[in-house]
Amino acid sequence: MQKIVSLAKRRGFVFPSSEIYGGFGSCYDFGPLGVEMKNNIKKAWWGEMTRKQNNIVGLDAAILMSPKVWQASGHLTAGFADELVECSKCHKRFKSDDVKNKCPKCGGSLAKPRKFNLMMKTFVGSVEDETSETFLRAETCQGIYVNFENVLNSMRLKIPFGIAQIGKAFRNEITPGNFIYRTREFEQMEMQWFCSPQQADKFFNYWKQQRMKWYLSLGIKKTNLRAREIPIRERAHYARRQVDIEYKFPFGWQEIEGVHNRGDYDLSNHAKHSGQDFKYEGYIPYIIETSGGADRSFLAFLVDAYGEVKGGRTKTTEATKETEILLKLYKTLAPIKIAVLPLVKNKPAIVKKAKEVYKLLKPYFTVQYDEVGSIGRRYRRQDEIGTLYALTIDFDSLKKNDLTLRDRDTMKQKRVKIKDLIPCLKKQLYPTA
Ligand code: ATP
Numbered sequence: 001m002q003k004i005v006s007l008a009k010r011r012g013f014v015f016p017s018s019e020i021y022g023g024f025g026s027c028y029d030f031g032p033l034g035v036e037m038k039n040n041i042k043k044a045w046w047g048e049m050t051r052k053q054n055n056i057v058g059l060d061a062a063i064l065m066s067p068k069v070w071q072a073s074g075h076l077t078a079g080f081a082d083e084l085v086e087c088s089k090c091h092k093r094f095k096s097d098d099v100k101n102k103c104p105k106c107g108g109s110l111a112k113p114r115k116f117n118l119m120m121k122t123f124v125g126s127v128e129d130e131t132s133e134t135f136l137r138a139e140t141c142q143g144i145y146v147n148f149e150n151v152l153n154s155m156r157l158k159i160p161f162g163i164a165q166i167g168k169a170f171r172n173e174i175t176p177g178n179f180i181y182r183t184r185e186f187e188q189m190e191m192q193w194f195c196s197p198q199q200a201d202k203f204f205n206y207w208k209q210q211r212m213k214w215y216l217s218l219g220i221k222k223t224n225l226r227a228r229e230i231p232i233r234e235r236a237h238y239a240r241r242q243v244d245i246e247y248k249f250p251f252g253w254q255e256i257e258g259v260h261n262r263g264d265y266d267l268s269n270h271a272k273h274s275g276q277d278f279k280y281e282g283y284i285p286y287i288i289e290t291s292g293g294a295d296r297s298f299l300a301f302l303v304d305a306y307g308e309v310k311g312g313r314t315k316t317t318e319a320t321k322e323t324e325i326l327l328k329l330y331k332t333l334a335p336i337k338i339a340v341l342p343l344v345k346n347k348p349a350i351v352k353k354a355k356e357v358y359k360l361l362k363p364y365f366t367v368q369y370d371e372v373g374s375i376g377r378r379y380r381r382q383d384e385i386g387t388l389y390a391l392t393i394d395f396d397s398l399k400k401n402d403l404t405l406r407d408r409d410t411m412k413q414k415r416v417k418i419k420d421l422i423p424c425l426k427k428q429l430y431p432t433a
Contacts, residue, residue, distance in 0.1 A: 001250045004303055005179050007325065011385050013037065013302070013335075014180060026176035026183050028295075033385055036335035036366055038187075038298055041218075042166050044332055045189045045292070048214055049164040056162035056191060057155055061143025063168060064124060067134045069142050072273035073266065074237065075119055080138060084116035084174050095174045118171040120184075136170035140188045141289060143167075145266045148194065148278060148285075159280055160195040160203065166294065178251050180295045187294035194285040200261050201241075203288045208243050208259045211290050215245070215256075215297070219330030220304050224248040227259075238265040245292075247300040256300050257292035305329040305386060313411060314376060327386035328409060331429055334386040337365040338425065341378050343394040345371040354393040357403065357418060364422060365429070383408055389425065 008014040013034040017027035030038050050058050070076050083096035089108025096113040103110055118138060125132040137143065144151075144163045151163055166189045176182045195203050208227060215225055230242040241261040246253045264284040271278045278284055309324040331337075338361060342354035351371065358369045368387065370378050375392065382390050390406040396415075397403050403421075404413045416424050 001179060003308075004250075004299075004306060007306070007327075007384070008034070008179075008302070026173075027185055028180050028183060033335040034298075037301075037329070037333055038294055040333045040335070041297055041301065042187075042189065042294055044218060045214070045294075046164070046166065049162075049189075049191050049290075053162065055157065055160065056164050056193075057151060057157070059144055059147060059151065059163050059165045060167065061140070061147060061165065063137050063170075064122075064134060065137060065143065065146070068273060069146055069270075070119065070135055070138075072269045073142050073145075074269065075135075075138055075142075076117070080119060081115040081117045082174055083113040085110045085113045087111075093174055098175060116172075116174060118173065120170045120172050137168075138171050139169050139291070140165050140167045140190050141192055141266075141291065144190070144192045145270055145287075148267060148270075149276070152280075159285055160193060160199060162191050162193040164189075164191040166190075178249070178254075180299050181249065181251075181254065183295065186296075188291060189294055189297075190289065190291045193288040193290075194280075195288065197264070197283060197286050200263070200286040200288060204241055204243075204259065204261045207288055207290050208245075211245060211257055211259060211292070215247075215300070218301065218333060219328070220247070220300065224300075224304055226253065228253075236260065238262045247296075247303075249300070249303060254296075256296045257290065260289045260291065262287040262289055301329065301333055302327075312380075314379075324380055325384040326408075327384060329386035331388055334388050335366060336368050336382070336385060336387045337389065337429055338367045339378070339382045339387045339390045340367060340369045341375060341390055341392050342371050343375060343392055347395075349398055350393055350395070353397055357391060357393060357421070360418070360421070361425070365425065379406065388429065391421075 011033060012031035015029045015031050016023045017029050018024040050056050074080065084093055085096045085099060086093050087103035087106060087108040088111055090103060090106040092103060092105050099110065120136040122134060122136055123132050124134055144165055166187065168185060169188050170185050173182055173184055176184055193203055193207060212227055216222060224247055226246050228244045228246050230244055235242045239260045240263045243259045244255040245257040247256045263286055266287055267278040267284050305328045307326045307328060309326060312322055312324045340354055340358040342350045345351060358367055361367045379390055388408050392404045402415050402417045405416050406413045
């Protein structure tokens, strides 16, 4: 993990938040490469869960909602509280699930567990009193439930159908940690599928499979992914059935997405509290939810792609003794698709041509131009951030108007005419687009 965290910072994927002031409570900022990669993950999810489906539509609900929503959803009561224990000596706090009798930090005795609500309180309006108190949403799905009828009616949908949403959520986690795995501010990618009670089991299995396939289709290794059926005592309070999709992180198997059969829990509660009637053809729809995290899948994709080659891959250059890092990100997820590299930087004609190629490609792909250091070093810098293709402009390019295209994974090189470059790259990067 340390290697991942260090690469993430060194190469502009993820920085600790407010670092110049010593950081801030497990918050992180996505750097120039991180934001590209996270956007790619979200784009892949959105395409899969909306565009490719017949009956799923999108939504972008507000983060701030009426506190009545959280009353109805059960978040303000025991349903959304973790048990917390505090060490009587060092006053560190832990989730009671994570500790036994003694404080893991100082060995001090632990006080009695108490409930700790994870909702983040905030105030809306200019007066800090009860009437304007609300919460940052702790999950994005409530915005979907309260819009169930708006979406159904405005889009003239019929059950079964789904609503997909990507957005920030906030939880005052007792023990955040493992880099971006558990943070207090994170981004969810959720789809809520509304169906009849009779069809709930069938759709649960269907969506569980679809979601497993999605991770595999984006390059996650099969041996690092599993679906774990969650027994009743461990399930979320609303779940009739729950499968956690887990990834084998360096710190163990951990959830990256939950698939839940929420039954009629949500719509019944909102019907009761709001006085609305959410019956559809005589029944309250059941909800199958696929609830993933953009940050957790980001970490899984990063860990899965990370590899080290001892002694380096090329045996011909000076740097062969070094350990080389190769980030084998799936092509749609890689933050930079192409690097443009003049073979040498002291030949103005080569530099000029390389800059022309860079300008040519910029409107179509994420491209980096790099002329600093030996060509071998530059290839390695690009391999380390997962750049798919490196284009080198050399002396022959000046005569033949072509360049070499080097593949990140195979290191094979081929010559391509500059006039054919855009269709050639489009075909390799987006074969089905
Ligand atoms: P955990 O048991 O790990 O706290 P959870 O079961 O509470 O997670 P859900 O409420 O099912 O998580 O949320 C769905 C998804 O949202 C999770 O699978 C995860 O990807 C993401 N998520 C939840 N909490 C966090 C967090 N604190 N930091 C980052 N991502 C999170």
